[in-house]
Amino acid sequence: MIGLLQRVREARVEVAGEVCGRIGQGLLVLVCAERGDTEAEADRLLAKLLKLRVFGDDEGKMNRSLQDVGGGLLLVSQFTLAADTASGNRPSFKQAAAPEEGRRLYDYLVQQARAAHATVQTGQFGADMQVHLVNDGPVTVPLRVGAKG
Numbered sequence: 446m447i448g449l450l451q452r453v454r455e456a457r458v459e460v461a462g463e464v465c466g467r468i469g470q471g472l473l474v475l476v477c478a479e480r481g482d483t484e485a486e487a488d489r490l491l492a493k494l495l496k497l498r499v500f501g502d503d504e505g506k507m508n509r510s511l512q513d514v515g516g517g518l519l520l521v522s523q524f525t526l527a528a529d530t531a532s533g534n535r536p537s538f539k540q541a542a543a544p545e546e547g548r549r550l551y552d553y554l555v556q557q558a559r560a561a562h563a564t565v566q567t568g569q570f571g572a573d574m575q576v577h578l579v580n581d582g583p584v585t586v587p588l589r590v591g592a593k594g
Contacts, residue, residue, distance in 0.1 A: 446486040446550070446591055447477040447526040452499050452584035456519050458568040459575045466566035468517025472499075473578050477526035478542040478550040479591065486591040487554040494518065495562060499584055507584075511562070518558055521568035521576060522551045544571065 450472050457467040474494060478487075500509040500516070511518060527541035542550065548570050558565045568574045 446479065446482050446490045446554075446589070448490050448494060448588040448590075449475040449523075449526060450494060450497070450499070450586050450588060451475075451578060452581045453519075454579040454581045456576070456578035458519065458521055458566075459577070460569045460572045465569050465574075466519050466521075468519045468564060468566050470514065470581070471516030471518055471564065472511055473519045473521065473576070475521050475523040475526060476551060476554060477522070477524050478547040479527050479540050480542055482542060482546075482550055482591055484550070484553055487550050488557065489590040490588060491554060491557050491561065493588055493590065494558075497586070497588075499586060515563065517564040517566060518562055519566045519568075520551075520555055520558060521574065522547065522570045 453473045455469050456473040457464050495512050496510045498508050498510050500514045502508040524538060524541040524547060527538055528536035530536050551570050555567055
């Protein structure tokens with residue numbers, strides 16, 4: 446699975462002009478399931494998201510995790526993270542999981558996140574979403590777990 450996390454001061458996702466997910470300080474994570482991914486990859490991605498030290502401590506060093514600061518987690522599906530741009534000018538998305546499998550793994554990730562963390566919000570799988578955020582830092586970190594990562 447691929448996750449692109451952004452440390453944010455605030456973020457929200459809208460579908461058809463309606464807010465479907467909103468957080469204050471925390472992590473906005475764009476998520477993509479790839480072919481061959483299983484629940485094990487989703488579990489590893491979630492563990493990394495919750496424990497990755499990307500928030501500042503009292504000295505300004507990145508020593509605190511999402512769990513440490515009690516921040517929100519906004520999970521947004523984005524299959525285009527699996528884009529292969531090695532040849533030509535049109536990206537290939539062959540490595541992305543099939544839509545049904547991608548939805549299943551995304552839903553599993555969300556369910557596990559809600560069981561493990563107090564504030565979890567989401568976008569809407571497969572929808573045309575508008576994502577608004579104030580990136581803090583900016584801090585943006587790509588994560589890849591599984592056989593391909």
